[in-house]
Amino acid sequence: MTEPDxxxxxxxxxxxxxxxxxxxxxxxxxWTAGDQAELDDWLDEDTAHRVAFLRLEAGAAxxxxxxxxxxPWFNRMLERWRLRLQAxxxxxxxxxxxxxxxxxxxxxxxxxxxxxxxxDVGGRAVxxxxxxxxVELNTDTAVRYRxxxxxxxxWLDRGExxxxxxxxxxxxFTVIAGNRRITDLGTEFLVRRGSKNLxxxxxxxxxxxxxxxxxxAMLAPGDELFATPFATALTHKSQQExxxxxxxxxxxxxxxxxxxxxxxxEVNRYSKAKLVIRDPVVANMTIGGAFETDSLAGFLEAMxxxxxxxxxxxxxxxxxxxAPNEQKHTRTEKETHSR
Amino acid sequence: xxxxxxxxxxxxxxxNDVAKVDAWFVREILPLExxxxxxxxxxxxNASDIADLRQEIYARIFDSAxxxxxxxxxxxxxxxxxxxxxxxxxxxxxxxxxSIADLxxxxxxxxxxxxxxxxxxxxxxxxxxxxLEQLPSHAREVVILTCVEDLPMREIARRMGVNKSTVxxxxxxxxxxxxxxxxxxxxxxxxxx
Numbered sequence: 001m002t003e004p005d006x007x008x009x010x011x012x013x014x015x016x017x018x019x020x021x022x023x024x025x026x027x028x029x030x031w032t033a034g035d036q037a038e039l040d041d042w043l044d045e046d047t048a049h050r051v052a053f054l055r056l057e058a059g060a061a062x063x064x065x066x067x068x069x070x071x072p073w074f075n076r077m078l079e080r081w082r083l084r085l086q087a088x089x090x091x092x093x094x095x096x097x098x099x100x101x102x103x104x105x106x107x108x109x110x111x112x113x114x115x116x117x118x119x120d121v122g123g124r125a126v127x128x129x130x131x132x133x134x135v136e137l138n139t140d141t142a143v144r145y146r147x148x149x150x151x152x153x154x155w156l157d158r159g160e161x162x163x164x165x166x167x168x169x170x171x172x173f174t175v176i177a178g179n180r181r182i183t184d185l186g187t188e189f190l191v192r193r194g195s196k197n198l199x200x201x202x203x204x205x206x207x208x209x210x211x212x213x214x215x216x217a218m219l220a221p222g223d224e225l226f227a228t229p230f231a232t233a234l235t236h237k238s239q240q241e242x243x244x245x246x247x248x249x250x251x252x253x254x255x256x257x258x259x260x261x262x263x264x265x266e267v268n269r270y271s272k273a274k275l276v277i278r279d280p281v282v283a284n285m286t287i288g289g290a291f292e293t294d295s296l297a298g299f300l301e302a303m304x305x306x307x308x309x310x311x312x313x314x315x316x317x318x319x320x321x322x323a324p325n326e327q328k329h330t331r332t333e334k335e336t337h338s339r
Numbered sequence: 340x341x342x343x344x345x346x347x348x349x350x351x352x353x354x355n356d357v358a359k360v361d362a363w364f365v366r367e368i369l370p371l372e373x374x375x376x377x378x379x380x381x382x383x384x385n386a387s388d389i390a391d392l393r394q395e396i397y398a399r400i401f402d403s404a405x406x407x408x409x410x411x412x413x414x415x416x417x418x419x420x421x422x423x424x425x426x427x428x429x430x431x432x433x434x435x436x437x438s439i440a441d442l443x444x445x446x447x448x449x450x451x452x453x454x455x456x457x458x459x460x461x462x463x464x465x466x467x468x469x470x471l472e473q474l475p476s477h478a479r480e481v482v483i484l485t486c487v488e489d490l491p492m493r494e495i496a497r498r499m500g501v502n503k504s505t506v507x508x509x510x511x512x513x514x515x516x517x518x519x520x521x522x523x524x525x526x527x528x529x530x531x532x
Contacts, residue, residue, distance in 0.1 A: 012391045020511035027485045028492040028507060050357075051364065051397035055372075058365045059518035062467055063486040081471075081479060196491070229490060315358040 011048070018042070019053040023060060033261065037278045118142040119159070122270045122294060124248070132166040133173060138192075138248050139270045139293070160192035162249055167205070180227055183208045189219070190246055198227040203242055253291045260285045260307075264320070271296045276317045282309065360404050367412040368400055372522035375416060382424055390519075392427070396420050470520035478513030485510055 022039050025031070043050045119125050119137045127135045129147050137143060141159025146152075154163070156177040165173040167186030175182040177193045180200075187205025191198070200209055202219040209225050209232070210216040217225055217232060222242065226233045237245075244254040253270075255263050261283035264275040270293045277283045285307055291299045296318075303309045303320055312319045355363075375396065379389045399419050409415035471479050477499065484495045496503045 012394050015394070016515055017511070020515050023514055024507050024510040027510060028495075028503075047398040047401045048394055050361070051401050052394060054361060054365055055369060055397070056514050056518050058369050059521050060482070060486050060514055062521065063471070063482055063517065081476065081483075230494065315356040317358070 012052075015046075015048055015052045016056070019049065019056050022053065023056050027060075033277055033280065033283055036276075115146070116142070116144045121272050124251075124293075131168065131171075134164040136162040136249055138162075156191055156193050158193060160190070160248075162188075162190050162246060164188045165205075179211050179229075181210050183210070190242075196228060198225075200225045200227075201237065201242060201245055203246070247290070248293055251293050253293055254289075255291070256288050257286045258288065259283065260287055260320075263287055267291070267296070267299055270294070273313075273316050273318055276314075276319045277321075278319065279321055282320055282322060354405050355408065357405070360401060363404060363408060364397075364401055368397065368416060371413060371416050374413070375420060376522055378417060378420055379424075382421075392420070392423060396423055399423070467521070470517060470523070473520040473523070474513055474516050478509050478516055481506060481509040482513040482517060 022042070025035065026039075039053075043053060117125065117127055117137065119139060119141045121140045123137075123139055125137045127137070127143075127145070129135075129145075129152075131147070131152065133152070135143065135145075135154060138160040141161055142157040143154055143161060144157065145154040152168075152171055152173040154161075154173075154175045156175060163173075163175060163184070165184040165187055167173075167184065173184045175184075175191055177191055177198050177200075180198050182189070182191065182200055185206040185208065187207050188203040189205075189207055190201040190203065192200075200207070200219065201224040202221055204221055207219045208216050209219060209227075211227075211232075217234060219225060219234075222236050222238070224235050224237045224242075226235065244256070247254045253263075253266055255266075258266075261277055264277060268274045273296065287302070287307065289302065291302070300311050300318070304311055308323050310321045310323050312321065372393070375393060376389060379392055380386060383389065383392065396416070396419050400416060403409070403415075403419075471482070474482065480499060481495060484490045484498070490498075492503050492506050496506045499506070501509075
């Protein structure tokens with residue numbers, strides 16, 4: 001058993017304050033590998049730290065479920081609290097290529113859909129509709145859909161999906177992702193929804209992306225729209241780049257001179273065990289090549305044989321670090337970086 | 340230091356993964372906080388100690404679950420709480436040990452066959468709503484803008500007309516107040532609503 005005197009009263013408040021500080025930083029600021037390492041160290045230091053953090057984190061996570069309340073109820077609540085979540089906001093968009101977009105609180109505006117479908121981490125699934133439209137879901141993805149004679153609507157609640165739409169002028173096919181609405185005009189496109197951002201890549205045909213109060217962006221083949229809650233940027237992608245982005249449909253991840261930290265972000269989407277990099281030098285290494293989305297082992301082997309990295313298992317984490325003979329160097333480097 | 344700790348843990352065979360224990364703790368123990376608070380209030384005269392006692396109980400439970408998960412988390416929670424109270428009582432020489440109630444005395448159904456899942460979910464949401472109602476309005480606003488809306492700090496600051504460090508402060512205090520409010524007894528909050 002632990003020692004009975006942890007000098008309870010004095011430390012508890014300080015511990016909770018520190019836990020809350022970590023949590024607010026993770027929500028509000030750019031959360032780096034260094035921040036994560038700092039948090040991990042702190043959590044490992046004392047079980048009291050860990051339980052305090054878990055407790056606050058669980059409370060915050062439960063708030064996210066408010067959107068499950070459904071529109072009328074939630075809106076009433078917001079009114080009572082005088083929250084102006086739905087006031088349109090015009091981004092100050094000064095630079096070329098950026099279209100100002102209104103941000104409209106979306107989760108509660110969603111109507112209940114008739115059917116839902118999700119894939120697990122590492123999973124993939126195809127939904128074929130009666131109108132010969134198709135949706136292919138990538139790893140850890142959730143959609144709801146309503147396919148009636150009157151409307152064809154798919155809500156992408158999480159993750160990434162490829163859409164092939166059988167065009168029907170009388171019944172537009174609409175994909176709703178957060179506050180963005182993608183209306184097809186006969187097309188094939190890819191939608192990926194992150195926690196904050198949305199990416200829409202058009203492969204064939206035409207599609208319109210709109211948000212309430214904002215200009216509608218028309219996409220042509222090769223166009224990729226990148227939307228944050230406040231702004232929308234349009235870029236043009238080569239056939240090669242688009243092919244890379246849809247490689248998951250064939251079960252591959254493709255990298256071209258990709259930073260390792262970005263690459264593991266992709267790999268982690270398909271795996272319950274999460275790759276972790278604590279060393280900034282390792283994070284900045286670049287890799288290229290094709291990896292199977294369902295074979296973490298293949299990726300790890302490349303890490304060991306090509307990049308000469310050390311692979312260590314720690315809980316559900318897999319830590320990539322430089323090989324042992326470079327460890328000492330790594331540590332001093334890490335310290336100078338994080339302080 | 341941290342590295343030594345990690346290495347030590349990895350070396351020690353037959354320990355449960357931290358991530359697994361994290362998930363277990365959030366799933367099995369945290370939802371019992373209301374029960375724990377009630378137990379502590381009933382058996383400990385100084386209400387201002389309760390948060391400290393709770394934290395120590397959680398730490399003991401977590402450490403113990405690293406070695407082995409208890410069969411009945413609810414019973415285990417109360418046992419750990421009871422042992423801690425007895426330890427502390429010995430220390431302070433205030434309350435006779437016999438006065439510490441057992442689980443049975445709390446009249447807790449050990450595992451009720453629950454109502455249907457949607458009803459439970461709705462209850463949880465009502466409960467969550469009630470907890471949010473107890474927060475100061477600025478803290479509530481920041482918590483919702485952050486946790487539900489996922490807005491960045493700059494935008495939250497703009498909407499509320501405060502600077503960014505204030506947003507940070509509101510969120511930190513809001514998250515703490517929320518965790519407390521989520522497990523507060525209905526009897527304690529009647530004065531508010």
